[in-house]
Amino acid sequence: METYQPITPEIIEKLKAITGPSYVKTDKDILLQYQTDYETDPRRFHLPEAAVIPANAEEISQIVKLANEYHFPITVRSGGTSLADGAIPVCGGLVLCMERLNKIIELNEEGMYMTVEAGVRTVDLQKEAKAHGLLYAGDPSSAESCMIGANLATNAGGLKAVRYGVTRHQVYCLEMVTPTGDIVECGRILKKCSTGYDLEQLIIGSEGTLGIITKVTVKLIPLPPYRFDVLAVYTDPRKALYMVPKLLKAGIDPTSVEYMDNSYVRDTADYCHYSDMPHYEDGIYVIITVETFREDELDSKMESVCTICEESGAVDVLEADERIWNMRRNVQTSCEMVSKVFLTDDVVVPVHKIASTIEKIMEIGEDYPFQVKINAHIGDGNLHIVLCKMDMSDEEWETSVEKFHQQVYAYAYSVGGRLAGEHGIGAKKLKYMEEFTPKGELAIMKTIKRAMDPNNILNPGKLIDA
Ligand SMILES: Cc1cc2nc3c(=O)[nH]c(=O)nc-3n(C[C@H](O)[C@H](O)[C@H](O)COP(=O)(O)OP(=O)(O)OC[C@H]3O[C@@H](n4cnc5c(N)ncnc54)[C@H](O)[C@@H]3O)c2cc1C
Incomplete structure (x- = not known):
C-alpha cells in the first residue's frame, strides 16, 4: 500500500485557517466515530488522524490542494x-x-428538477419533492x-x-472538486446531449475516488396518485422466484418487487416487535408495489398481480400494510x-438469472457453519446475502467467508453478473475487484484513476488498487 505523509501540526493549522478552528477535529474521542461506517468487524476499523467539516466547495478545493501539496x-x-467499508x-489521513x-438550492416545478448541496439527506430531498407533488x-x-x-x-x-x-438515472448534472482541487461542473439540465464524454456518469459510482461531489441536480417526475402494495407469501422459494419473470412480462410495470427469506421474516418481525405477522414460521415474503395515474388502471393491474401470484403457488396474497x-x-x-459481526454481499446478476442464482447460493451456503440470509431486489437481479458470524472464531470465519465468496462470485460472473449491484466495492471487495474484473476493463479504470488523481489522494484503498 502507498505510504503517505502524516498530518502534522503545521497541516492542522492550515486546515483551521481554511474552515475555522472549530471544524477541524483531532480529539481521539471524536475521531472514534469516523473509524467505521456500517462495518461491524472491529478488525476492519481504522482511525483517521484528523477530521474536517468544510462549509462549501471552495473550502474543499483548498483542502484537496493542501493534500496534494503535503501528500496525505x-x-x-x-x-x-x-456497507462496503x-x-x-483505510490509509489513515483526513476524513x-x-x-x-x-442546503436545498432550487426546486424548479416547471423544469421538474431540484438542485441541492451534496450533504442533503436523501429523505429531505424526497420530502421536498413530494411537497411540490413531484417524485x-x-x-x-x-x-x-x-446523503444524496x-x-x-x-x-x-x-x-x-x-x-x-x-441513482445514475435520476441525475442531470453535478459539481465536484477534482482530486487536484479544481471545482468543475459536469452535465447540464438536458434531456439529451451528445457533446463529448459523459463525465457526470463517470463520477457517479466512482465512490469518492475521482472527485468529491459538492452539488447535484436531480430529475423529478410526476408523482403517481394511485398505489397498491401486495404481500405474496410463499413457502417454497422456487415458486416465489420463478413468479418474477411472469410479473415483469405482464406489462404491469411494478415499482418494487422485493424478496425476504423466512429468516428475515422472523428476524424483522421480532426486531419491529410485530407479534402477529402472517406465516411467521415458514413464510417467504414477496412485496410488490404498483403505482398508476388512473384508478381503473390500478384496479386492473392489482387483479393481474394477484392472479399471477396465486397461479405461481403463493399460499396467501394480502394487502401489504406499512408494517411490511x-x-x-x-x-x-x-x-x-x-x-454482533455480520457482512452483507451485494451480488447482481441478469434479472432472468436471479432465481437460479439464489437457489445456487442457498445450496452453497449449506456447506458452511455460518447462517446465510437472503433478501433481494428480485425485480432488478440484485441480491443481498448476509453472513452471520455468531460465535465462530476469527480464523474459522475468515477462512470460510473467503471460500464462500470465491464460490459465489465465480458463479455470479459465470452467469454474467458482477460483485456489487448498489453498495459499491469500497475496501471490502477491493481484492475481488482485482481478481474478477476482466483485465481490459480494470486497466481502463486504473488509467482513468491515475490520470485524474496522480498523487492518489482521494479515497485510496477503495474500488481499484491504483
Ligand atoms: C440499513 C441500510 C440500508 C441500506 N439500503 C440501501 C439500499 O436500499 N440501496 C443502496 O444502494 N444502498 C443501501 N445501503 C448502503 C448505503 O446506504 C449507500 O451506499 C449510500 O449511498 C451511502 O450513503 P452515505 O451518505 O451513508 O455515504 P457514506 O457511507 O458516508 O459514503 C459512501 C461512499 O461514498 C463516498 N462519498 C460519500 N460522499 C461523497 C461525496 N459527496 N463525493 C464523493 N464521494 C463521496 C465515500 O467516500 C464512500 O466511499 C444501505 C445501508 C444501510 C446501513
Missing part, C-alpha cells in the same frame, strides 16, 4: 452507512465530512441517514429501481440482533 489521503464521508479511512453542505425516484432503504452526494458516489439503488432505475415495508426497511438492522 482524504476519505470523504457523508452519512457513514456504507467505503467511508473507512472529510459533508454534513455542512446541506424523486431514488429510494435507498437508508434514505433517513444517507454519496448516493451518487455509490450509484445507490433501492426499493424503486425496477421501475425508475438507480417497515420490516423490509429493517432487514439490515435486524441482523444486529442475530450476530
Whole structure:
C-alpha cells in the first residue's frame, strides 16, 4: 500500500485557517466515530488522524490542494452507512465530512428538477419533492441517514429501481472538486446531449475516488396518485422466484418487487416487535408495489398481480400494510440482533438469472457453519446475502467467508453478473475487484484513476488498487 505523509501540526493549522478552528477535529474521542461506517468487524476499523467539516466547495478545493501539496489521503464521508467499508479511512489521513453542505438550492416545478448541496439527506430531498407533488425516484432503504452526494458516489439503488432505475438515472448534472482541487461542473439540465464524454456518469459510482461531489441536480417526475402494495407469501422459494419473470412480462410495470427469506421474516418481525405477522414460521415474503395515474388502471393491474401470484403457488396474497415495508426497511438492522459481526454481499446478476442464482447460493451456503440470509431486489437481479458470524472464531470465519465468496462470485460472473449491484466495492471487495474484473476493463479504470488523481489522494484503498 502507498505510504503517505502524516498530518502534522503545521497541516492542522492550515486546515483551521481554511474552515475555522472549530471544524477541524483531532480529539481521539471524536475521531472514534469516523473509524467505521456500517462495518461491524472491529478488525476492519481504522482511525483517521484528523477530521474536517468544510462549509462549501471552495473550502474543499483548498483542502484537496493542501493534500496534494503535503501528500496525505482524504476519505470523504457523508452519512457513514456504507456497507462496503467505503467511508473507512483505510490509509489513515483526513476524513472529510459533508454534513455542512446541506442546503436545498432550487426546486424548479416547471423544469421538474431540484438542485441541492451534496450533504442533503436523501429523505429531505424526497420530502421536498413530494411537497411540490413531484417524485424523486431514488429510494435507498437508508434514505433517513444517507446523503444524496454519496448516493451518487455509490450509484445507490433501492426499493424503486425496477421501475425508475438507480441513482445514475435520476441525475442531470453535478459539481465536484477534482482530486487536484479544481471545482468543475459536469452535465447540464438536458434531456439529451451528445457533446463529448459523459463525465457526470463517470463520477457517479466512482465512490469518492475521482472527485468529491459538492452539488447535484436531480430529475423529478410526476408523482403517481394511485398505489397498491401486495404481500405474496410463499413457502417454497422456487415458486416465489420463478413468479418474477411472469410479473415483469405482464406489462404491469411494478415499482418494487422485493424478496425476504423466512429468516428475515422472523428476524424483522421480532426486531419491529410485530407479534402477529402472517406465516411467521415458514413464510417467504414477496412485496410488490404498483403505482398508476388512473384508478381503473390500478384496479386492473392489482387483479393481474394477484392472479399471477396465486397461479405461481403463493399460499396467501394480502394487502401489504406499512408494517411490511417497515420490516423490509429493517432487514439490515435486524441482523444486529442475530450476530454482533455480520457482512452483507451485494451480488447482481441478469434479472432472468436471479432465481437460479439464489437457489445456487442457498445450496452453497449449506456447506458452511455460518447462517446465510437472503433478501433481494428480485425485480432488478440484485441480491443481498448476509453472513452471520455468531460465535465462530476469527480464523474459522475468515477462512470460510473467503471460500464462500470465491464460490459465489465465480458463479455470479459465470452467469454474467458482477460483485456489487448498489453498495459499491469500497475496501471490502477491493481484492475481488482485482481478481474478477476482466483485465481490459480494470486497466481502463486504473488509467482513468491515475490520470485524474496522480498523487492518489482521494479515497485510496477503495474500488481499484491504483
Ligand atoms: C440499513 C441500510 C440500508 C441500506 N439500503 C440501501 C439500499 O436500499 N440501496 C443502496 O444502494 N444502498 C443501501 N445501503 C448502503 C448505503 O446506504 C449507500 O451506499 C449510500 O449511498 C451511502 O450513503 P452515505 O451518505 O451513508 O455515504 P457514506 O457511507 O458516508 O459514503 C459512501 C461512499 O461514498 C463516498 N462519498 C460519500 N460522499 C461523497 C461525496 N459527496 N463525493 C464523493 N464521494 C463521496 C465515500 O467516500 C464512500 O466511499 C444501505 C445501508 C444501510 C446501513
